[in-house]
Amino acid sequence: MDDPVILRVENIVKTIGGQRILDDVSFSVKKGHLKVLIGPSGAGKSTLLSCINFLSPPDSGTISLDGKAVDGKSRKELLALRQQVGMIFQDFNLFDHLSALDNVRVALVKVKGLDKRAATNRAMEELARVGLADKSTLYPAQLSGGQKQRVSVARALAMDPKVLLLDEPTSALDPELIGEVLTVIRDLADLGMTMVMATHQISFSAALADEFLFMERGRIVERGAPSQLLARDSGSRTQSFCAKLSELAGDGHCEIAPAPRA
């Protein structure tokens, strides 16, 4: 348990249009750990994730990466932070005019300054890792949702991020395509990728997460190990939220997952 802390989020406050969207949110992530954000939609999960890489800058509070607080005013520090923090979006946000290969390669060339051959090799490696080596020449319009999301994972991983932020990576997918993306995420967790993920896939993430953070109205109202929060008699918000979700989905998938990951 004494892995070093990679990402520390302290007292984040964010107001949009006079409304407090994030209200004093704090947590930290250790190397190789996965924190999962759960909560009703509108709770502030997406906003919290985009505060971490300053896509929407927090009004106050501190983000520290590797023990160093980021100065949100410094353009240079922001660009450096974003290079080290990967982000996966709910609706993929692939670059529509670029092939799968170029989607992964473009930032390697423009941001990391790799030469074209090195960038190509690296991009192909990442596409192979998500099982899309044979789709490298296809454009987003030619890919399924699950494939698009896997390209976006490859695009983020190619930058060698220290942390990966995932904002409901499977919520925009047809049910039959969710599995392929979850498999990629599980592989990443097994490889020790440090991640923060907002998701409604509670039983899936219970098996991988080190901690659940339950958010409501801009605050983390509950936190703890999945097994603890999901225990049938825990009386936790997480448990009742999960029960409600699985009732809506009609799949009864709200039990404590088996053994935690090795």
Add this chain to the structure above:
Amino acid sequence: MDGFIAFAWERIIPTLDAGLWTSILLIVPASLFGVAIGVSVGALRVYGPRPVVKTLDAYVSLFRGTPLVVQLYFWYFALPYVRIGDFALVLSPMWAAIVGFALCSGAYQSEYIRGGLLSIKRGQLRAAQALGMTPFQSVTSVVLPQAFRRALPGCGNEIIYLIKYSSLASIITVSDLTGMGRSLAKSSFRNTEVFVVVGLYYLALVTIASFLLKIAEKKLEIPGFESKRE
């Protein structure tokens, strides 16, 4: 028919060739300025500060909402009377036409550019920034290549319109294709033959321009960005 061929060969074609050159000297700069205005105005209308957006929206409404003939009359006949202190700007017929066409075309072009820019989903910009791209890099490698492809068919059509409405320059005394044709028709009394050939000249110009645009579109075509030109 023999008479027509000889007349066309000896009189119409030499006369119109002179006019053709004038028309080209009008169309090329007017469409280049038009595109330049369209790109700057279109981009400012999307990304500019509010007062600039309002001003440019007004410009576009004004130039799209008034007849081009009236605009040309203004630049050629009215502008010399608009005095600022002791200074009045007098444009030659040629420059009045270029200014008139460029400003009008630019208003339309800006609509296509604006549409192209707006069609790029904000999420892609966020993704570019999340990868550590600077705003400049995000715009040049993500927004512009897409906006350009989306705007190209509309911008191309506008250039083709410009070729055709350039014939209005003749009403402010420019000796372009139409102007030269009209003088010849008047002096030779052979309206039909002359105007048929004038029409064919424009048709040739439009055909060449469409062909070049098609090539450009084909070169830039990628899945998801198929152009839909009629």
